[in-house]
Amino acid sequence: MEKDSLVLVTGVNGYLASAIANEALASGLRVRGTVRNVSKSKWLQTYFDKHFGPDRFELVAADNFENEGALDGGLDGVSGIAHVANTGLSPDPEPYITDVVNALVNPLRTAAKTPSIKRFVYTSSSMAAAPWKVDEEYTLGRNDYNEWAAKNAREPPFDATNIFTNYAASKVAAEKAAWAWVREAKEKGELNFVFSTVLPSANHGPVLDREAQGWPSTGGWPKAFYDGQIDQVKAVPPQHFVDVRDTAKLHVAALTLPEDGNVGSRIFGFGYPYNWNDVLAILRKLYPNKTFIDDLPGIGRDLSHVPNEGAEGILKSMKGGKGFTTLEESLRDSFADVKA
Numbered sequence: 001m002e003k004d005s006l007v008l009v010t011g012v013n014g015y016l017a018s019a020i021a022n023e024a025l026a027s028g029l030r031v032r033g034t035v036r037n038v039s040k041s042k043w044l045q046t047y048f049d050k051h052f053g054p055d056r057f058e059l060v061a062a063d064n065f066e067n068e069g070a071l072d073g074g075l076d077g078v079s080g081i082a083h084v085a086n087t088g089l090s091p092d093p094e095p096y097i098t099d100v101v102n103a104l105v106n107p108l109r110t111a112a113k114t115p116s117i118k119r120f121v122y123t124s125s126s127m128a129a130a131p132w133k134v135d136e137e138y139t140l141g142r143n144d145y146n147e148w149a150a151k152n153a154r155e156p157p158f159d160a161t162n163i164f165t166n167y168a169a170s171k172v173a174a175e176k177a178a179w180a181w182v183r184e185a186k187e188k189g190e191l192n193f194v195f196s197t198v199l200p201s202a203n204h205g206p207v208l209d210r211e212a213q214g215w216p217s218t219g220g221w222p223k224a225f226y227d228g229q230i231d232q233v234k235a236v237p238p239q240h241f242v243d244v245r246d247t248a249k250l251h252v253a254a255l256t257l258p259e260d261g262n263v264g265s266r267i268f269g270f271g272y273p274y275n276w277n278d279v280l281a282i283l284r285k286l287y288p289n290k291t292f293i294d295d296l297p298g299i300g301r302d303l304s305h306v307p308n309e310g311a312e313g314i315l316k317s318m319k320g321g322k323g324f325t326t327l328e329e330s331l332r333d334s335f336a337d338v339k340a
Helices: 015-026 039-052 096-112 147-152 160-187 217-227 244-256 276-286 309-318 327-334
Strands: 006-009 030-035 057-061 078-083 119-123 194-200 202-204 239-243 266-269 272-274
Touching: 006 015, 015 030, 015 039, 015 078, 015 217, 015 244, 030 039, 039 057, 078 096, 078 244, 096 119, 096 160, 119 160, 119 244, 147 160, 160 194, 194 244, 202 217, 202 244, 202 327, 217 276, 217 327, 239 244, 239 327, 244 266, 244 309, 266 309, 276 327
Parallel strands: 006 030, 006 078, 030 057, 078 119, 119 194, 194 266, 202 239
Antiparallel strands: 239 272
């Protein structure tokens, strides 16, 4: 894709999607971002106009991607799509999982009817591939899926304990459906774009505008430990983390770099394994005069071996030889505006 091409970023007001839009603009692309409510997201227009000049970014209203035609009229002149918007969270497997699948397959169908589209990248999740296992060594393959979640999401009780399992199952189902659709479209000679998925682990790192965004999504998890209010996050098990800016670069790579064994496939955005005690250790280093809660006992480690070499290679090519951002770097930048 040539510089100055127009890309569509769905759910652009979100934590990750706004970072993707920022990275796309920084790389020379133009961005059209979808939001549910344009007036509530005007801060994005102001921010991007200030940093990249006028006529580089525009906001449009779009929602309910599970419905056919949600993107009709929104793809005029668009060369690539970063489909980041997610269908919320729910403890009930249905209609949630079906809606998540349709919210990917329907935009794929619309893109296939739009000749200008050359790239389509979908934000999947590490949870689509990796089951949460603590203190258990295993190797994750590039074609592996979280079959445990796919099965157990449909087992009651359908309460708050099922939300993460349900989310993982929805990403499994969406990815499988999308790759099946892509294979069929290729066989029929009806595919006009390169399709990729990015599977980010827990995203941490800075937001674009603290006043407008606060501490959103997984980016706010470390702040809970800074504040000592960890009831909502302490049960999240050890896993991998990735800096949100690295995840953004992986999406832009899928939109712009030549198709190879990574672009045009599954890109594993697994940075480094970590647990909450690692976060606490870094926060104590950043704020030596502040008292933090004690380390959490017996929380264990993520011992998985993950296929993230391709993603790291992409990042090195985009960052002058530097791979994944470390947890300490990510948290230092996240907390740069927080004074103890």
